[in-house]
Amino acid sequence: MIQSRELILVLDFGSQYSQLIARRVRELGVYSELHPFNLPAGKIRSMNPKGIILSGGPASVYDRDAPLPAAELFELGMPILGICYGLQVIAHRLGGRVDPSAKREYGAATVSIDDASDLFRGIEGDRTPVWMSHGDALVKMPAGFERIAHSPSSPICAIRNKERQIFGVQFHPEVAHTARGKEILRNFLYSVCGCQGGWNAGSFVEDKTGEIRAEVGIQNVICALSGGVDSSVLAVLLHRAIKDQLRCIHINNGLMRKGESDSVLQLHRERYHFNVAYVDATETFLAGLQGITDPEQKRKIIGRTFIEIFEQEARKIGNVGYLAQGTLYPDVIESTSFRGPSHTIKSHHNVGGLPETMHLKLIEPFRELFKDEVREVGRLLGLPAELIGRHPFPGPGLAVRVIGSIGPEKLQIVRAADQVFEEEIRKAGLYDSLWQALAVLLPVHTVGVMGDQRTYDQVVALRAVTSLDGMTADWAQLPPGLLATVSTRIVNEVRGVNRVVYDISSKPPSTIEWE
Numbered sequence: 001m002i003q004s005r006e007l008i009l010v011l012d013f014g015s016q017y018s019q020l021i022a023r024r025v026r027e028l029g030v031y032s033e034l035h036p037f038n039l040p041a042g043k044i045r046s047m048n049p050k051g052i053i054l055s056g057g058p059a060s061v062y063d064r065d066a067p068l069p070a071a072e073l074f075e076l077g078m079p080i081l082g083i084c085y086g087l088q089v090i091a092h093r094l095g096g097r098v099d100p101s102a103k104r105e106y107g108a109a110t111v112s113i114d115d116a117s118d119l120f121r122g123i124e125g126d127r128t129p130v131w132m133s134h135g136d137a138l139v140k141m142p143a144g145f146e147r148i149a150h151s152p153s154s155p156i157c158a159i160r161n162k163e164r165q166i167f168g169v170q171f172h173p174e175v176a177h178t179a180r181g182k183e184i185l186r187n188f189l190y191s192v193c194g195c196q197g198g199w200n201a202g203s204f205v206e207d208k209t210g211e212i213r214a215e216v217g218i219q220n221v222i223c224a225l226s227g228g229v230d231s232s233v234l235a236v237l238l239h240r241a242i243k244d245q246l247r248c249i250h251i252n253n254g255l256m257r258k259g260e261s262d263s264v265l266q267l268h269r270e271r272y273h274f275n276v277a278y279v280d281a282t283e284t285f286l287a288g289l290q291g292i293t294d295p296e297q298k299r300k301i302i303g304r305t306f307i308e309i310f311e312q313e314a315r316k317i318g319n320v321g322y323l324a325q326g327t328l329y330p331d332v333i334e335s336t337s338f339r340g341p342s343h344t345i346k347s348h349h350n351v352g353g354l355p356e357t358m359h360l361k362l363i364e365p366f367r368e369l370f371k372d373e374v375r376e377v378g379r380l381l382g383l384p385a386e387l388i389g390r391h392p393f394p395g396p397g398l399a400v401r402v403i404g405s406i407g408p409e410k411l412q413i414v415r416a417a418d419q420v421f422e423e424e425i426r427k428a429g430l431y432d433s434l435w436q437a438l439a440v441l442l443p444v445h446t447v448g449v450m451g452d453q454r455t456y457d458q459v460v461a462l463r464a465v466t467s468l469d470g471m472t473a474d475w476a477q478l479p480p481g482l483l484a485t486v487s488t489r490i491v492n493e494v495r496g497v498n499r500v501v502y503d504i505s506s507k508p509p510s511t512i513e514w515e
């Protein structure tokens with residue numbers, strides 16, 4: 001982190017929206033990073049943020065092991081905004097009282113603004129729609145605080161200590177359902193914290209280029225180039241920073257989509273003239289995955305095999321100190337929780353699946369970013385629009401799209417079905433409006449009839465979703481005519497499939513991938 005850059009620090013108390021806060025702040029033109037709730041005060045001081053936001057979280061301040069910030073946090077003299085649980089932390093630490101509400105409040109609510117002079121500037125009046133999600137509520141303000149908003153079920157819905165510039169809101173300004181949320185955050189950044197703004201993808205590239213150069217010194221860095229958006233943008237960023245110290249490796253794990261390895265090599269070797277080593281490790285991966293049905297085990301095996309190969313390649317290159325990966329924030333959040341692995345949803349292989357004894361240090365410049373932020377960086381670095389718009393593809397590839405055990409024939413089926421689906425979606429002009437579209441091979445045989453013959457073949461499930469960042473997603477209401485064409489083509493063209501189904505579940509409660 002470059003010190004001259006304005007920073008808003010977000011302390012994470014475990015809310016699913018924590019990173020969204022940091023992202024909203026960046027959208028508003030100020031660089032922001034998320035750190036654990038217990039970041040020591042000395043460290044905070046040295047980061048010199050313009051302001052601090054305390055996120056929400058699932059705990060109650062009265063829980064025995066409730067996450068609480070460093071005691072000196074409130075003595076740093078920096079503006080603070082507490083959101084939901086963050087508000088309760090402020091109250092609890094500074095002598096107010098929080099009680100379990102008689103009525104829990106989840107979802108849409110309306111609040112009335114009592115004072116629109118700073119945090120709520122421009123938002124006068126009653127009934128502004130907000131998003132609530134809390135069990136406990138503030139019943140007594142700490143000394144020196146005043147109420148600046150109320151709602152029928154939260155009589156003290158927002159508070160302020162004008163002198164110390166400490167604010168708290170019970171609702172979530174970072175989510176889209178809070179109609180004026182962005183303005184509230186903007187007020188905090190610009191009116192309260194006095195930020196100048198101006199941060200954007202360009203400053204990100206500049207900062208990261210400098211940081212990477214300083215970190216790496218004269219060592220070589222290997223970059224895991226899968227061919228997707230993230231690793232391609234990463235390679236271009238790294239090359240900008242360290243030129244020929246960048247050594248890209250593309251590993252064909254046998255779990256890629258059709259033609260993928262060829263197009264990666266073509267782009268990076270021919271267009272960018274990068275040094276890309278190609279390793280065909282199909283047999284090693286498939287041998288390791290033989291008989292494995294558990295999705296988490298698949299991810300771990302794939303992650304481990306990747307690292308083993310990278311380490312072998314690194315030894316061949318020599319003087320390699322780092323492995324660069326295009327890990328994004330949603331990969332991190334779904335693989336870890338702010339207090340350990342108890343809430344792991346999936347071990348995204350470039351995060352949760354790394355072996356503990358890895359010899360290379362990691363460089364992950366996008367760890368704080370969401371996909372669309374990385375796309376923005378890619379656009380700025382001049383990557384081709386077609387690549388930038390490519391749908392995300394999971395690191396473990398088709399291994400998590402063949403449900404149950406994997407083998408070459410099954411991979412062939414899912415690869416062919418995927419290609420048909422993508423082709424038809426592109427033909428219908430819908431590719432760019434979808435976050436992802438994919439085919440999954442189910443471990444089920446069903447009876448069919450083809451040309452008067454009974455068949456007993458496999459089922460392909462199609463999934464297409466719309467999403468902003470992959471954290472939540474809606475199933476896409478594709479036109480029935482398109483689905484009919486895809487279904488007919490798959491059954492006719494992909495041997496071994498006699499039935500196609502369409503997935504109509506959203507995330508949550510489902511996830512985007514089936515495994």
Ligand code: XMP
Nearest residue numbers: 347348349392393394395396470511512513
């Ligand atoms: P889920 O299935 O968790 O996926 O809703 C969210 C997004 O992440 C991608 N995904 C992965 N990416 N390694 C990755 O690099 C993984 O293990 C992995 N699993 C899911 C998924 O394709 C979607 O875009």
